[in-house]
Amino acid sequence: MATKETSKQLILGVYDNPDKVYSTTKKLIKGGYKIEDVYSPFAIHGLDRVMGIKRSRLSIAAFLFAMTGLSLAVTFQVYVSYIDWQMNIGGKPSLHIPTYIPITFELSILFTAFGMVTCFFIVNKLFWGKNADIMDPRVTDDLFIIAVDVKASKADMGALNQKLIDGGAIEVRERIKEL
Amino acid sequence: MSYESPIRDQLVTGGKTYSDVTRDITRPLENSPSKGWWIGFSLSTVTLALWIGATTYTVLVGLGAWGLNKTVGWAFDITNFVFWVGIGHAGTLISAVLLLFRQKWRMSINRSAEAMTIFAVICAASFILSHMGRPWVAYWPIPLPNAFGTLWVNFNSPLVWDVFAISTYFSVSLVFWYVGLIPDIATVRDRATTKARKFWYGFFAMGWTGSTRTWHRYEVISLILAGISTPLVLSVHSIVSMDFATSLVPGWHTTIFPPYFVAGAIFSGFGMVLTLLVIAREVMNYKDYITEAHLDAMAKVVMVTGTMVGMAYITEFFVAAYSGVEYEQYAFLNRAFGPYWWAYWTMMSCNLIAPQVFWSSKARTNPTVLFIMSIIVNIGMWFERFVIIVTSLHRDFIPANWAMYTPTITEVTILIGSFGLFFFLFFLFIKFLPSINMAEVKSIIPTHAHEDEHQHHGHSHELATEKGVLHGN
Numbered sequence: 278m279a280t281k282e283t284s285k286q287l288i289l290g291v292y293d294n295p296d297k298v299y300s301t302t303k304k305l306i307k308g309g310y311k312i313e314d315v316y317s318p319f320a321i322h323g324l325d326r327v328m329g330i331k332r333s334r335l336s337i338a339a340f341l342f343a344m345t346g347l348s349l350a351v352t353f354q355v356y357v358s359y360i361d362w363q364m365n366i367g368g369k370p371s372l373h374i375p376t377y378i379p380i381t382f383e384l385s386i387l388f389t390a391f392g393m394v395t396c397f398f399i400v401n402k403l404f405w406g407k408n409a410d411i412m413d414p415r416v417t418d419d420l421f422i423i424a425v426d427v428k429a430s431k432a433d434m435g436a437l438n439q440k441l442i443d444g445g446a447i448e449v450r451e452r453i454k455e456l
Numbered sequence: 457m458s459y460e461s462p463i464r465d466q467l468v469t470g471g472k473t474y475s476d477v478t479r480d481i482t483r484p485l486e487n488s489p490s491k492g493w494w495i496g497f498s499l500s501t502v503t504l505a506l507w508i509g510a511t512t513y514t515v516l517v518g519l520g521a522w523g524l525n526k527t528v529g530w531a532f533d534i535t536n537f538v539f540w541v542g543i544g545h546a547g548t549l550i551s552a553v554l555l556l557f558r559q560k561w562r563m564s565i566n567r568s569a570e571a572m573t574i575f576a577v578i579c580a581a582s583f584i585l586s587h588m589g590r591p592w593v594a595y596w597p598i599p600l601p602n603a604f605g606t607l608w609v610n611f612n613s614p615l616v617w618d619v620f621a622i623s624t625y626f627s628v629s630l631v632f633w634y635v636g637l638i639p640d641i642a643t644v645r646d647r648a649t650t651k652a653r654k655f656w657y658g659f660f661a662m663g664w665t666g667s668t669r670t671w672h673r674y675e676v677i678s679l680i681l682a683g684i685s686t687p688l689v690l691s692v693h694s695i696v697s698m699d700f701a702t703s704l705v706p707g708w709h710t711t712i713f714p715p716y717f718v719a720g721a722i723f724s725g726f727g728m729v730l731t732l733l734v735i736a737r738e739v740m741n742y743k744d745y746i747t748e749a750h751l752d753a754m755a756k757v758v759m760v761t762g763t764m765v766g767m768a769y770i771t772e773f774f775v776a777a778y779s780g781v782e783y784e785q786y787a788f789l790n791r792a793f794g795p796y797w798w799a800y801w802t803m804m805s806c807n808l809i810a811p812q813v814f815w816s817s818k819a820r821t822n823p824t825v826l827f828i829m830s831i832i833v834n835i836g837m838w839f840e841r842f843v844i845i846v847t848s849l850h851r852d853f854i855p856a857n858w859a860m861y862t863p864t865i866t867e868v869t870i871l872i873g874s875f876g877l878f879f880f881l882f883f884l885f886i887k888f889l890p891s892i893n894m895a896e897v898k899s900i901i902p903t904h905a906h907e908d909e910h911q912h913h914g915h916s917h918e919l920a921t922e923k924g925v926l927h928g929n
Binding site: 293294295315318322324328330339353364373380382384389397398400401403404406408411 | 599
């Protein structure tokens, strides 16, 4: 069993324009570099596809949570108003599916929203009070950073610097990321 | 980063760069508040005190403090509740429905509209609590196994549906709002110069790094949240309308209530959004973000929904006449020409007639006209609920029971005070949170705004064009 790595060596290319980040990332990946991640102040459309990020399964999670909410709501309402204690209010039936629809709908939505967002926090390891491991404080302002994983890249690392600069980087630096 | 069609006007004007956006929007958070903010905040605190006073008085004395009588058992309280819930609909509508329709102009206004939603629902909930008379037993509509025998709530009752609808709406809106805030809170965290700001924004930013993997998932959940919030918005006001529509009271027992209430909610919500944003763009100098094009778009929504609501008023009249039910017919004649005629015609003129000024594009882009209109819309929609509730109840089936309803000072104070509660929360929000979604606004800024600064990278414009064509949206 290989010993687990405790840190990763990254080369960071700092950019000020998302278009340059997009095209540089594309070129680097074609050239065999392993992109650890790209950090940006907003979502760059299409970049996730270029980086080969698989479509998130959070939508499946959302569906499962919706179904959980739905079945719990139906079960509970049927149990309460039909099985546990029937009430005669104006002679109306105790087991009356159409009147269960609004609450079932609301609970499905409630479960979906909370379940999915909780999963989102878990897969991204986001939690209250977490110390952010940011590449640069300006990455949430106006800078974009391409982080290349040095070890995992199967390409010439000597040329990387030049490639990042040719792509329009305003700065290139090295960083060790603790895992 | 999106492909800009040359035909359309830019959504953000003034040639802003990304750092301009950050600086402009974090300015109120990082500096001591302006005089205008203090005046507004103090006024709303005083008004909030009125609300606390009048609500406390009601709780201590009981519902006898209100002008209710045996015939009119629901009046100001439920009017205010429906009014505030309606206002709470624009926020989620703007963020969710406009996201699904890819309307990018939503991006500068969705944050404050969502905040408005949350605060409006808080105001609405306060009326639910106080109208119970005994707020300490407010948990009774929740289906809990209880000490009163095996007695559960009645799931056939729309009032129970409402409990679920409003609480789901509130919590899902809160989640939607918070998820949207995380990247912006991280921006404030990374700029923080004081220890307290670093700690608190750092705490709520949840360790956000701006990683593309996170952004990818973020976009997925935003889309799904929008997708589920859209039917949620529609369902909430439909259920509120069923509180009335499933009863047998003439004037309430109408099948068009759900769509009619939803249109009214959007109408009143956009009215309140206009009230807030017309002021905010002046006071906070956000004219480059909330442009005339935004005002124009909102005014169009106001006009369309106002006309839909007006159409519903007329349809109700027609249906009452056509149904041949004399109680129904009387209820509507009484509304328009009975003792509360003034309320009916205030509603008609504010909601149907007044918004027609927005056929003129000059009116749609004139902040003064918009502000006055937004107040008219707010008044009109408050009267709509008053008309529906009070005029339908006050002359019931037995003429011996006929009664008039007049609000007491306590009720009026609670209504005015609820605006205090709303604005108190809103002023805190604009002081402590970025009131425009920075991340989204940055994504719609043309990338060539940055090219001008860095002319030496001559080749990237070409790339931008290529990307625009390939992934443009």
